[in-house]
Amino acid sequence: MFLKSYQNEIILTLGCDGANSLVRKSMGFHHISSNYNHMGIVATLKLPQDFDNVVAWQRHLPNSGFLALLPLTEGLSSMVWSTNVEHAKKLIKLPENEFVDAINEALWKVYPKSGLVDQAMRTFDNLVRFFDLPSSSVTQLPPKILGCDINSRAMFPLGLGHATNYVGKGVALVGDAAHRIHPLAGQGVNLGFGDIICLNRILGEAVYSGSKMGNLLYLKEYETERQKHNVPMMLVVHGLFHLYSSEFTPLVLLRSLGLQATHALSPLKKLLLSRASGLRYWET
Numbered sequence: 001m002f003l004k005s006y007q008n009e010i011i012l013t014l015g016c017d018g019a020n021s022l023v024r025k026s027m028g029f030h031h032i033s034s035n036y037n038h039m040g041i042v043a044t045l046k047l048p049q050d051f052d053n054v055v056a057w058q059r060h061l062p063n064s065g066f067l068a069l070l071p072l073t074e075g076l077s078s079m080v081w082s083t084n085v086e087h088a089k090k091l092i093k094l095p096e097n098e099f100v101d102a103i104n105e106a107l108w109k110v111y112p113k114s115g116l117v118d119q120a121m122r123t124f125d126n127l128v129r130f131f132d133l134p135s136s137s138v139t140q141l142p143p144k145i146l147g148c149d150i151n152s153r154a155m156f157p158l159g160l161g162h163a164t165n166y167v168g169k170g171v172a173l174v175g176d177a178a179h180r181i182h183p184l185a186g187q188g189v190n191l192g193f194g195d196i197i198c199l200n201r202i203l204g205e206a207v208y209s210g211s212k213m214g215n216l217l218y219l220k221e222y223e224t225e226r227q228k229h230n231v232p233m234m235l236v237v238h239g240l241f242h243l244y245s246s247e248f249t250p251l252v253l254l255r256s257l258g259l260q261a262t263h264a265l266s267p268l269k270k271l272l273l274s275r276a277s278g279l280r281y282w283e284t
């Protein structure tokens with residue numbers, strides 16, 4: 001995308017062309033990438049009309065990835081199921097009724113827990129109740145999926161990507177062109193929105209101070225500010241992917257107690273939510 005002056009002269013090229021950005025490649029920016037060996041299956045799912053569809057659902061499935069449902073309308077949700085390539089290839093080929101059965105099983109199946117993890121979680125829950133903190137033992141039930149919109153099913157490869165430079169002379173990268181993360185935390189779009197808000201503000205400052213929009217000093221300010229925000233988020237999501245990819249008991253214990261503690265400690269939960277939604281950043 002080009003930002004042009006009144007004289008039709010290009011003053012800034014925005015590389016907002018996604019993970020395989022041609023702009024990034026043409027600029028020769030160094031790009032660190034790795035493949036998760038996971039595919040993301042997306043589909044639009046039909047829910048019962050009387051289901052109160054206001055909550056986003058995410059479930060970690062032992063050995064079959066993460067399944068997330070995002071409310072669209074009263075009777076429709078958008079699904080992202082990220083799973084290993086072999087499993088994804090099977091899911092994408094299933095007839096609709098079997099695909100829907102697989103989703104319902106993934107949402108509802110009760111997986112056996114290790115005795116140690118179960119005991120530790122119960123003990124933690126008793127402690128939480130003793131101190132009168134919010135307990136996570138009261139669970140809401142997920143929706144029962146009725147069907148899948150025709151032609152809405154598709155799959156995409158998932159990977160990690162980081163451009164060591166977001167800017168060059170007269171060029172700025174935003175969104176997946178600059179950073180690509182696993183969708184397990186639903187953060188890809190938020191990071192891109194954050195880039196745009198930051199770049200918009202800094203370009204405004206450049207113009208206000210009489211500089212050109214493509215002034216590298218200002219663009220570098222954008223790069224520094226966004227990398228300070230984006231890189232830690234990428235590392236957290238990458239860490240979560242590996243934490244949840246293992247069924248090694250100490251790691252299962254760590255993530256189970258971590259989730260319970262986050263739920264019980266409201267200030268911690270609020271802090272994580274505001275970081276993840278980007279609200280804290282956007283409001284400043």
Ligand SMILES: Cc1cc2nc3c(=O)[nH]c(=O)nc-3n(C[C@H](O)[C@H](O)[C@H](O)COP(=O)(O)OP(=O)(O)OC[C@H]3O[C@@H](n4cnc5c(N)ncnc54)[C@H](O)[C@@H]3O)c2cc1C
Pocket residue numbers: 016017018019021022039040041042080156157158174175176177183185186187188189190192
């Ligand atoms: C399966 C899957 C599920 C996801 N789920 C979530 C989620 O739940 N929540 C979330 O926040 N994020 C999610 N993401 C990540 C999210 O989709 C991306 O972070 C977001 O789309 C990035 O936006 P973007 O505009 O930077 O890039 P893109 O959405 O990739 O858009 C780039 C655009 O540039 C166009 N383009 C590319 N090359 C050229 C060219 N040479 N000339 C002209 N146009 C070009 C493309 O056609 C495209 O329209 C998911 C990603 C995947 C793969």
